Amino acid sequence: MKAIILAAGRGERMRPLTDHTPKPLLRVRGKPLIEWHLEGLARGGVRDVVVNTAWLEEQIVATLGNGERFGMAIRYSLEGRDHGGALETAGGLKKALPLLGVSGDAPFWYVAADVFAPAFDFGPAAASAIQAGQLGHLWMVPNPPQHPGGDFGLAGGLATVADGGASFTWSGIGLFRPNFVNELMAELALGEKARLRPYLDAAIAQRRLGARRWEGGWADVGTPERLRALDEGDGCTTAPAAA
Template sequence: MNQYNLIPCFLLAAGRGQRMRPLTDELPKPLLTIKNKSLLARHLEALSAAGLKKVVINHAWLGNKIEEALGNGSQFDLNITYSPETSALETAGGIRKALPLLSPSDYFLVINGDVFSPNLLIQGLLDRVSTLRSMPNQPLAHLLMVPNPIQHPEGDFYLKDSKVTNEPLDGAEKLTFSGIGLYHRDLFKDIELNVLTKLAPLLREAMAKNQVFGEKYVGPWHDVGTPQRLQELNAAHE
């Protein structure tokens, strides 16, 4: 069996996409298309190519359209299950609700449904799992960091020698979190079920304990946050 078969992936698709209106008034944001292929379909094709099998997708706004479009995942050679939310629970809340469906032995992959990152080497990211498992103070997260985009010039966290921190360190580079990362299930063990919970505070708490690592990714990556950005991506990519 491919070693990656056992690592589940969670795709975040529950957001309302307010900044993408009116495009998202009748379509969930992750079903918006670039060159006639939805953002979610692009993620699923990449996951399948990397050898993953188990995918969980959360949804809230117009979630039935996501299920209708993707079904059980057989078209991608994947096994897709869904984690519906009455109203979006934010990233950490959504992950906590989906954990029983993901049932990870330890680490699992999480990808924001509204990012566009063609050529992302998912296998390279999954290769980090064995390293994380071998570390004595087992990390709770491994984040993919990207250069700060125009719309987010101040960045999110600092990266130095594979360690991600919330505080500036000598020689550290402040980068933007890509919305793509590996998480240990224990990061979410104290979250109450079905309670809106943001991810950043959990990560900062883990950073204070030196339990968040990461790497810089300089390949193509886009946060598809506005209709203009979507239009530009459609114009630029084959």
């Protein structure tokens, strides 16, 4: 398994903390937020990771290096250097994918650097969640207070349109096949800014986007207050399921 970590955002809502430090390097419980993901991926057997960067990207490269200390190889998709700024989620994914070197329809992990899910298991059992014919598979969490309307519905193991029924929030963690990009983003030019949501909706329309709930602790580290809550206590918007 390989992985792409999306770490290019400016982190406007985290200012002034992100004025001089990129959001993925803000420290949560003693270590940079992105390192929680790298350590989790390494435990799951992932050995090749691409990190996309833009804002203060040289700090991310200098901090993480080539990935050797995590037991993996890290490459960088330098959107700041190459395009003058972040390409957003879909544009960033399209630029980063060739660096990952995946072949055929082998799935890869997609991880948003600004979420906190330290107990997530990136091992083979989770990686097998994506079914034949699916372009992606998302892990959903209960809707946090700052996002009460959620993102998607969930029915029969598939992500669905949230049409007024029960809805869930995408955790920022998922599996995708290369054809999610190659098929659905064929018209998106390399280096063009674009958000991921329309392409997720296209996969839902084709009934090719799987989904399941994540019952572990999770937080969207979107504001200084949420970051402080994580450091001062549990602070997870969704608590781990009882043992």
